[in-house]
Amino acid sequence: MKKIALAAAAMAAVAALAFTGCSGARTDTASTDAAAAGFAADATIGVALPDKTSENWVLAGDLFTSGLTDAGFKPDVQYAPATNTVAEQQNQISAMVTNGAKVIVIGAKDGKQLGTQLQQAADAGVKIIAYDRLIENTPNVDFYVAFDNFKVGELQGQALLDGLEARSGHGAPWNIELFSGSPDDANAAVFFDGAMKVLQPKIDDGTLVVVSGQTEVAQTATQGWKAENAQSRMDSLMVANYASTPIDGVLSPNDTLARAIITSVKQAGTDITKFTVTGQDSEAESVKSIMAGEQYSTINKDTTLLVAQTIDMIISLQKGEEPEVNDTEQYDNGVKVVPAFLLPPVIVTRENAAEAYANSPKLLEIVNAAQ
Secondary structure (H helix, E strand, O other): OOOHHHHHHHHHHHHHHHHHHOOOOOOOHHHHHHHHHOOOOOOEEEEEEOOOOOHHHHHHHHHHHHHHHHOOOEEEEEEOOOOOOOHHHHHHHHHHHHOOOOEEEEOOOOOOOOHHHHHHHHHOOOEEEEEOOOOOOOOOOOEEEEEOHHHHHHHHHHHHHHHHHHHOOOOOOEEEEEOOOOOOOHHHHHHHHHHHHHHHHHHHOOOEEEOOOOOOHHHHOOHHHOHHHHHHHHHHHHHHHOOOOOOOEEEOOOHHHHHHHHHHHHHOOOOHHHOEEOOOOOOHHHHHHHHOOOOOOEEEOOHHHHHHHHHHHHHHHHOOOOOOOOEOOOOEOOOOEOOEEEEOOEEEOOOOHHHHOOOOHHHHHHHHHHO
């Protein structure tokens, strides 16, 4: 995926998507002024990413390094260590500003704690693109680029319902539990709210029963998106609520947590072929699990396209042009509505995996090997 040809193809695909999905001209004066300035074609571009706990963050770093280099920029790609607090990412962003970066792309480790660093960036004329995770409580975010995260949640909620009907071996009611992501990630609540838009009516009418009663995002959170935290909570839920009651499914917000949940319920004696768990990120191990009939679904969010769209925004800023966006209403970070470009996520099950991963050789190889 680091090949120039693939990067070019990905950018072309994003450009076509942007053309069809654009909601119209923007009126954000600050961002317009930002675009008009422009900067040198060989400028340094900072990329501050969170830790490498997800395959997609590792892939994003590699793609930013190669894609920015191919575009003529000097990339400065850094990760915040998994064992450290947000302070390391704060220091990295400050250093990028000091070292002359013209744009900084930030996949926030904690999107609520970057206000000081983003003020420093604004004072230096540095433009900020929030990547994948919205940065909150600051006016100094110029753009947001992500997949439609509320839609991700809706797809996960519907997949849970579909899987329960297809796999459980019985009709409603179905016993389920709910998991959400890390509370320091703004996306976690968005995923959960999207899923609950689909699931809450079914909870209300008795189709779904959350046996533990834990239905609020704060009750279901998984600190740090860590597998061990998800498995520990699932172990406790199984002991407290399912000693003599079967569990039919779990809403999991991503693949790492889904695999931890599967480990827990299997250890408790659950027939995994009749159990439904959702996911997200299309991690290779979860694609294998889906093809083996364990994990029911994941979400494909093509990192190649997301990085390419981000680089396309940077190129527009470098030229003094206005980057294209397709959402100027949804993403209020508490201080401003951040102009956004959203890409569409794709639900993946065993049935459509070959089609969904047609442009991903590594994942398609896994799918083909299982068929």
